[in-house]
Amino acid sequence: MQAKIDQLLAAFDKVVKEPWSTVLSGQERVWFLVYDPAEQRKVELRLGDFETYTLKAxxxxxxxxxxxxxxxxxxxxxxxxxxxxxxxxxxDQLEAEFIPFAIQFLRKELRKLDQDQHTLVAIKDVSALFGFARLSEVLKGCEKDFSGRMLIFFPGEFQHNQYRLLDARDGWSYLARPITV
Incomplete structure (x- = not known):
């Protein structure tokens, strides 16, 4: 039987090889690579494999x-x-100050990149925002700042079109494409 990380890599490989439409909205160009939070270290150790599959595509x-x-x-x-x-x-400061800061942080990082419509921007360590800001708010604030696709490494779950970061927060519906096993 194939390990979960290998199954996740195979699912990612299928998605990254598909033709990329140029008429999708920013939210529709986001992919969530959803995995069990207990698998976080295994996913981190295999980041190079995700990059390799992207380059091969x-x-x-x-x-x-x-x-x-x-x-x-x-x-x-x-x-x-x-x-x-x-x-x-x-x-009180998290909503008023940190969320706008987090949006600007990600927008600034995105602007630093050499990217075009054939670029996959992988966003790692999203759990670092947990408890401080909702990832959905940060992503909505950045949907016009990338050209190709954005891959969110997402330790959580996806059920009934709802994403739940670290399986702890109320989920949110998002137009992103889930990549799961």
């Missing part, structure tokens, strides 16, 4: 990590010491 591969998004916001914040002392005070 004649597409470009670029990647962005969201791991530094929250630390970048917090280090520039005037009240960081107070938030570390009393974390409950940060809740």
């Amino acid at each position: 004649g597409k470009q591969w670029r990647s962005i990590s969201l791991k530094q998004c929250f630390p970048a916001w917090m280090t520039q914040h005037d009240y960081q010491e107070e938030y570390f002392a009393n974390p409950e005070y940060i809740v």
Whole structure:
């Protein structure tokens, strides 16, 4: 029997080889590679294989990590010491300040890339936003900032057209294409 990560790679390989339509909206050009959060390390160890399949399909591969998004916001914040002392005070700032910051963070990273309609932008470490911002809000704010496809490495679940990050939050419906096993 094939390991889950190998099944996920095979499913990805089929999708990346398909012709890419140029008439889709930004949300429709997003792919969610959905896997069990317990498989996170295995997926990370095989990132190079995803890149290899992308290149073999004649597409470009670029990647962005969201791991530094929250630390970048917090280090520039005037009240960081107070938030570390009393974390409950940060809740109001997350919606008002962090979500727009996260959108700008990703937009800035996307603009740095050499990309065209044949580029797959892989977004890693989306779980770094968990508890601070909804991934759906961040992605909606960036849907015009990439040309080809965006691949979200998504530790969670997809059921009944609903995505749930880390299986913990209420799901949201999104026009993205799921890649699952």
